[in-house]
Every structure is written in structure tokens, then in C-alpha cells.
Amino acid sequence: MIVLDACVLIAYFDDRDLHHPPARALLEGSGAAPLGASGVTLAETLVSPARAERLDQAWAGLERLGVAELPLGLEGPRRLAALRVETGLKLPDCCVLLAAQQHGGAIASFDRDLGRAAGKLGIEVVA
Numbered sequence: 001m002i003v004l005d006a007c008v009l010i011a012y013f014d015d016r017d018l019h020h021p022p023a024r025a026l027l028e029g030s031g032a033a034p035l036g037a038s039g040v041t042l043a044e045t046l047v048s049p050a051r052a053e054r055l056d057q058a059w060a061g062l063e064r065l066g067v068a069e070l071p072l073g074l075e076g077p078r079r080l081a082a083l084r085v086e087t088g089l090k091l092p093d094c095c096v097l098l099a100a101q102q103h104g105g106a107i108a109s110f111d112r113d114l115g116r117a118a119g120k121l122g123i124e125v126v127a
Contacts, residue, residue, distance in 0.1 A: 001105030002030055002126060004037045004067065005096045006044035008108045013049070013061060019110050026108055026127050027065055036070040036103060038095040070099040087117040097121060 011019035012027050027035070037045070042062065049058035072080070076098065083094040093114045100107050106124035109115055115125045 001100075001103050002033050002035050002108050003070065003096055003100040003103065003105040004035060004041065005107065005109035005111060005114060006037075006041045006092065007110050008127060009037065009041070009045040009062070009067070010048065011110070012065075013045075013058060022110070022127060034068065035066055036068040036099065036105065038070050038072055038099045040092050040095040041099070042067070042069060044092055070103050072098055073102065087120075089113060089117055093117070097123065 007019065008023045008026065011017040011023035014020060017023070045062070046055060046058055049055050072095065079098055080091060080094050083089070083097055084091060087094065087097070089097070093111065096107055096109065096114060097118060099105065100118065100123045101121070106126045107114070107118045108127040109118075109125065110127060118125050
């Protein structure tokens with residue numbers, strides 16, 4: 001399982017984004033590894049398309065990639081709060097960490113702070 005950060009998905013869908021080439025290589029080269037993201041991450045990804053009235057197109061793109069929504073569960077709020085305190089990261093980044101912990105996944109992100117926090121928690125980072 002590869003748990004995606006919004007920055008990877010946003011870059012993939014925006015060919016003007018600095019990280020577009022590595023995001024494209026990562027997502028198109030993921031092979032049989034399933035792709036997933038928390039609902040919060042998916043919502044972050046969809047903000048810009050929603051503004052541009054392209055929400056349905058963006059959602060279809062996520063479906064084509066096979067990105068599954070990863071639930072954070074009933075204990076999600078408690079665990080997110082604890083991760084927020086432990087890491088000092090913002091809640092959207094904590095959603096990525098929690099999704100990786102709960103679903104046994106590696107994280108794909110271009111965010112260095114998120115990558116460092118993942119490493120300290122023993123979560124593999126693939127981008």
C-alpha cells in the first residue's frame with residue numbers, strides 16, 4: 001500500500017507543478033501496489049479542481065489511478081490528536097501518517113517535515 005499525500009496528487013494532476021514529473025513517475029510506476037489516501041487528503045486534492053469547476057473530472061482521475069479512500073476509523077480523532085502533539089505537524093499531514101499506520105503502508109510525499117516524522121515513526125517514505 002502506498003499512502004498518498006495531497007502534494008503528490010496535486011502535482012500529478014498539474015503539469016505546471018514543479019513536482020509533476022516525479023509524481024507522474026511514482027504514480028504511473030507504482031505497479032501492483034495499491035494506492036490510497038485519507039478522506040482529508042482527497043478533499044485537499046480536490047479543492048483547486050472544485051474552484052475551477054472541474055471536480056467531476058478530478059474525481060474521475062482519482063478513480064482512474066485507483067486511489068482508494070482509507071478510513072481513519074472510530075479512534076481516528078484521538079489518534080490524530082496524539083500524532084499532532086507528538087509530531088508538531090498539521091492535521092492533514094497527521095492524516096497521512098495515521099492512514100499509513102492503520103493500513104500498513106509507505107508514504108508518498110514531497111514534504112520533508114512529513115517525511116522526517118514518518119521516519120521517526122518507522123514508516124517508509126517512497127517519494
